[in-house]
Amino acid sequence: xxxxxxxxxxxxxAARFDHLVTIYPMRRSALVPMLLYAQDEVGYVSDxxxxxxxxxxxxxxxxxxxxxxxxxxxxxxxxxxYNVQVCTNISCMLRGGYEILDHCKAKLGIGHKExxxxxxxxxxxxxxxxxxxxxxxxxxxxxxxxxxxxxxVDEIIETYRAGxxxxxx
Amino acid sequence: MADVTFTVDGKKLTAPAGTLLIDACKxxxxxxxxxxxxxxxxxxxxxxxxxxxxxxxxxxxTACTTPVAEGMVVQTETPEIVQARKxxxxxxxxxxxxxxxxxxxxxxxxxxxxxxxxxxxESFYAxxxxxxxxxxxxxxxxxxRPRCILCYRCVRMCGEGMDVxxxxxxxxxxxxxxxxxxxxxxxxxxxxxxxxxxxxxxxDACPVGALTSGTYRYKTRPWEMNHVATTCTHCGDGCKxxxxxxxxxxxxxxxxxxxxDKSGINGDFLCNKxxxxxxxxxxxxxxxxxxxxxxxxxxxxxxxxxxxxxxxKRLRELRDTRGGKSIGVIGGNRLTNEExxxxxxxxxxxxxxxxxxxxxxxxxxxFAQALAGQTNRTASLRDTLTAPAILLVGGDPTNQAPxxxxxxxxxxxxxxxxxxxxxxxxxxxxxxxxxxxxLAPFGYGALAGYLAGDNAAGSSAVTDVxxxxxxxxxxxxxxxxxxLIGSELRGAELKKLIEFGLSIPGAKFALLADYANxxxxxxxxxxxxxxxxxxPVSSSNTFAEYNAPAEAGLDMLEIFDAAxxxxxxxxxxxxxxxxxRYSVDPAALKDTFVVVQEMFLTETAALADVxxxxxxxxxxxxxxxxxxxxxxxxxxxxxxxxxxxDFEMIVRIADxxxxxxxxxxxxxxxxxxxxxxxxxxxxxxxxxxxxxLTANNLEPKLSPFDPYAILDEIQRLVPGYNVLRLQLLxxxxxxxxxxxxxxxxIGNRRDLVxxxxxxxxxxxxxxxxxxxxxxVQQYQANQPLxxxxxxx
Numbered sequence: 001x002x003x004x005x006x007x008x009x010x011x012x013x014a015a016r017f018d019h020l021v022t023i024y025p026m027r028r029s030a031l032v033p034m035l036l037y038a039q040d041e042v043g044y045v046s047d048x049x050x051x052x053x054x055x056x057x058x059x060x061x062x063x064x065x066x067x068x069x070x071x072x073x074x075x076x077x078x079x080x081x082y083n084v085q086v087c088t089n090i091s092c093m094l095r096g097g098y099e100i101l102d103h104c105k106a107k108l109g110i111g112h113k114e115x116x117x118x119x120x121x122x123x124x125x126x127x128x129x130x131x132x133x134x135x136x137x138x139x140x141x142x143x144x145x146x147x148x149x150x151x152x153v154d155e156i157i158e159t160y161r162a163g164x165x166x167x168x169x
Numbered sequence: 170m171a172d173v174t175f176t177v178d179g180k181k182l183t184a185p186a187g188t189l190l191i192d193a194c195k196x197x198x199x200x201x202x203x204x205x206x207x208x209x210x211x212x213x214x215x216x217x218x219x220x221x222x223x224x225x226x227x228x229x230x231t232a233c234t235t236p237v238a239e240g241m242v243v244q245t246e247t248p249e250i251v252q253a254r255k256x257x258x259x260x261x262x263x264x265x266x267x268x269x270x271x272x273x274x275x276x277x278x279x280x281x282x283x284x285x286x287x288x289x290x291e292s293f294y295a296x297x298x299x300x301x302x303x304x305x306x307x308x309x310x311x312x313x314r315p316r317c318i319l320c321y322r323c324v325r326m327c328g329e330g331m332d333v334x335x336x337x338x339x340x341x342x343x344x345x346x347x348x349x350x351x352x353x354x355x356x357x358x359x360x361x362x363x364x365x366x367x368x369x370x371x372x373d374a375c376p377v378g379a380l381t382s383g384t385y386r387y388k389t390r391p392w393e394m395n396h397v398a399t400t401c402t403h404c405g406d407g408c409k410x411x412x413x414x415x416x417x418x419x420x421x422x423x424x425x426x427x428x429x430d431k432s433g434i435n436g437d438f439l440c441n442k443x444x445x446x447x448x449x450x451x452x453x454x455x456x457x458x459x460x461x462x463x464x465x466x467x468x469x470x471x472x473x474x475x476x477x478x479x480x481x482k483r484l485r486e487l488r489d490t491r492g493g494k495s496i497g498v499i500g501g502n503r504l505t506n507e508e509x510x511x512x513x514x515x516x517x518x519x520x521x522x523x524x525x526x527x528x529x530x531x532x533x534x535x536f537a538q539a540l541a542g543q544t545n546r547t548a549s550l551r552d553t554l555t556a557p558a559i560l561l562v563g564g565d566p567t568n569q570a571p572x573x574x575x576x577x578x579x580x581x582x583x584x585x586x587x588x589x590x591x592x593x594x595x596x597x598x599x600x601x602x603x604x605x606x607x608l609a610p611f612g613y614g615a616l617a618g619y620l621a622g623d624n625a626a627g628s629s630a631v632t633d634v635x636x637x638x639x640x641x642x643x644x645x646x647x648x649x650x651x652x653l654i655g656s657e658l659r660g661a662e663l664k665k666l667i668e669f670g671l672s673i674p675g676a677k678f679a680l681l682a683d684y685a686n687x688x689x690x691x692x693x694x695x696x697x698x699x700x701x702x703x704x705p706v707s708s709s710n711t712f713a714e715y716n717a718p719a720e721a722g723l724d725m726l727e728i729f730d731a732a733x734x735x736x737x738x739x740x741x742x743x744x745x746x747x748x749x750r751y752s753v754d755p756a757a758l759k760d761t762f763v764v765v766q767e768m769f770l771t772e773t774a775a776l777a778d779v780x781x782x783x784x785x786x787x788x789x790x791x792x793x794x795x796x797x798x799x800x801x802x803x804x805x806x807x808x809x810x811x812x813x814x815d816f817e818m819i820v821r822i823a824d825x826x827x828x829x830x831x832x833x834x835x836x837x838x839x840x841x842x843x844x845x846x847x848x849x850x851x852x853x854x855x856x857x858x859x860x861x862l863t864a865n866n867l868e869p870k871l872s873p874f875d876p877y878a879i880l881d882e883i884q885r886l887v888p889g890y891n892v893l894r895l896q897l898l899x900x901x902x903x904x905x906x907x908x909x910x911x912x913x914x915i916g917n918r919r920d921l922v923x924x925x926x927x928x929x930x931x932x933x934x935x936x937x938x939x940x941x942x943x944x945v946q947q948y949q950a951n952q953p954l955x956x957x958x959x960x961x
Binding site: 062063065066069070072 | 334335336337338339340341349350354355
């Protein structure tokens with residue numbers, strides 16, 4: 001049973017959060033992991049998430065928003081069902097990261113941090129995702145695709161559009 | 170702390186260990202520039218302006234975070250450092266709009282000063298500036314994003330200083346932005362807002378023009394105003410507020426209030442009311458002509474001469490036909506001490522009545538009597554900043570005396586003072602308290618009894634008597650305890666609490682009241698049974714020479730009861746609104762001749778036969794005493810054609826009543842002055858006054874309208890008011906300790922205390938006529954009030 005009545009999270013996540021605030025020397029250290037897990041479950045960090053997390057840690061909502069706005073991985077608006085994150089940091093850039101990004105933009109018809117009309121795809125230009133050895137790389141939700149070419153990207157997007165893609169959460 | 174010796178720019182300096190280098194240099198007259206450093210707040214080291222060269226340290230260090238150490242060798246102004254600071258400025262100016270010609274901070278801007286000093290005016294930054302529209306966060310706080318230099322001063326000021334935490338930093342790097350606590354997507358108008366105490370301390374702390382004040386924006390420039398430091402007219406703390414004044418066609422208008430030089434009793438602090446609520450003075454509804462009610466019931470504007478003639482004649486008639494006892498006089502809580510003293514002297518000697526009272530907001534008579542014969546037992550407001558331990562019984566300083574609350578918070582934060590709070594409500598200061606005792610409603614009397622040793626009373630004060638017993642022991646063990654008492658405690662209960670406190674060595678007391686001069690009004694004897702300095706009427710011969718009545722008069726309620734019975738021939742009200750405050754039935758005054766001196770057409774003024782337009786505390790000179798007993802000067806700042814000070818009006822009415830002016834106001838000199846010669850030496854007040862003046866190296870004042878003539882008399886006659894003139898005239902505060910003589914203890918007197926219950930955004934009559942306060946009230950009514958607990 002969660003410590004917070006009427007929690008907006010699933011019972012499992014609520015239980016996880018109850019535990020999370022107890023394992024750090026300071027309660028507020030749990031803030032960033034909580035935001036991330038909440039985003040994974042809800043899809044984005046909504047105002048309701050901010051309110052409940054502030055309540056759970058004993059912070060002001062303003063404090064939560066200060067931290068939330070610092071991290072570009074944390075979203076305050078819903079992303080698409082499949083969030084395509086193309087890396088354009090140095091290694092990927094040298095191996096054509098920007099071409100991949102432009103290709104995705106043209107293919108999906110959306111720009112950075114935008115969502116397609118049907119809500120299936122969203123696109124993001126991200127900093128290094130740690131796949132430099134296999135650059136250029138991109139991440140769809142939590143699934144990696146590397147050594148990309150534009151053709152490969154088309155295939156990946158089609159796979160996801162057909163609902164065949166791995167949707168790692 | 171032991172002293173350490175170190176060298177700065179070749180000078181040998183000493184400072185206590187642990188002092189920050191920037192402070193140590195400042196004390197030695199070496200200025201190290203800084204944007205983000207603010208004494209008393211946490212260290213940030215965000216701006217990199219205060220970099221200095223420490224010997225044997227590879228990189229430049231920030232002086233604001235470096236504690237001095239033995240043998241440290243420091244350079245503060247080498248070409249290298251100048252270059253570093255210049256580079257910092259160039260980076261800051263990369264995105265800072267050069268709108269100094271319209272910016273409110275122009276002329277008072279630290280960034281301007283630094284640029285002037287280090288010359289970083291030419292920029293290598295070719296990209297277009299990143300502009301953002303200014304935001305209105307609240308009626309009084311505006312934010313200009315591009316001007317912000319991200320020094321975090323406002324964030325710390327709001328969080329640490331005010332304990333409100335309404336501002337934060339959002340986003341990252343160069344797109345960082347100061348964000349208020351109500352984000353845009355949660356508001357109906359989709360604009361970010363700030364939900365806070367609206368004190369404007371963030372604006373004060375801002376080194377540039379990023380945060381600006383709603384009441385002053387784009388009005389004028391700092392150098393186009395005269396700056397008059399005076400005492401705030403609102404609550405009982407008596408903070409110094411500096412009013413920016415500009416000439417207008419009908420006087421001089423107050424355009425800004427702030428805490429410009431931070432030299433007052435309030436240190437860094439100024440609240441919403443002191444900063445913005447001067448605008449009642451500029452209200453269009455002010456009465457600017459004497460009004461006399463005609464037979465058809467309408468007010469007709471008349472000349473001053475006619476009004477004074479009429480009032481003087483009528484009051485004289487009524488005094489002579491129905492006796493002075495049929496006349497009532499009510500004074501205000503925002504009069505100067507001189508006016509209050511003059512008013513009671515006028516009532517007692519010219520009208521011949523003791524029916525004089527004011528709206529009492531705390532029981533100062535019992536307070537003075539309980540401390541009779543004690544010395545150094547009353548606290549100054551300054552003590553709240555230094556006391557090692559503070560017991561706060563009742564009251565809610567956060568809302569009613571923000572300066573006190575600021576001092577307590579600062580004291581707890583910076584000196585680790587121990588704060589103990591006892592209250593029947595969960596007041597905000599409990600967040601700083603070491604122990605908080607929640608009393609049962611109306612449990613203050615029982616609590617005072619319990620503390621004084623009556624163990625049976627504990628159960629009616631709190632639910633958990635054991636906790637209270639521990640609390641009592643803890644408090645008793647504190648030496649040099651400062652006991653702040655709210656106006657909930659009165660009469661016998663107050664005396665009991667003070668009795669308990671007197672058993673603690675070094676304990677000091679303060680009784681918190683509302684309004685700028687409630688304390689002064691009580692000190693000056695605006696009371697039916699007390700003369701100035703808490704001398705009982707019956708036991709004194711101060712005014713014997715004038716045949717003043719020797720028995721106590723009617724108090725506030727009895728005056729209106731008498732009016733209801735038709736026994737009150739006249740009522741003279743100076744700067745007070747008793748009809749609204751005490752819910753008086755207007756019909757009660759139908760047969761009474763009512764004279765009201767007031768700024769606005771209040772409920773009381775609406776019933777008057779004569780209304781005399783009065784100046785407010787910002788438009789007169791004199792002295793006021795805050796609720797701690799700190800005497801401070803009031804200086805004339807604003808001016809309004811067609812109003813007069815209450816002092817002048819009282820004198821003129823007395824003159825028209827045929828009173829001897831020289832007996833009312835001791836003035837005059839030379840051939841035409843009667844300093845007692847006509848009555849033989851050593852024979853009268855005038856003579857005694859002249860001798861006293863000579864002994865004190867003071868000159869006789871030349872005008873009956875000079876409040877200082879009355880101040881002379883106050884100083885001579887009122888016990889405890891041994892004022893140091895130089896302190897007063899220098900704009901400093903001085904702590905006075907008037908206490909009852911202790912000869913005559915009055916038993917069952919009614920205390921009649923009616924706290925004003927003003928909140929952060931109300932201020933009696935003035936608050937109703939302050940456009941800004943009304944705006945803020947309306948604005949805050951729509952906010953969730955995350956932080957502020959509304960006063961019960």
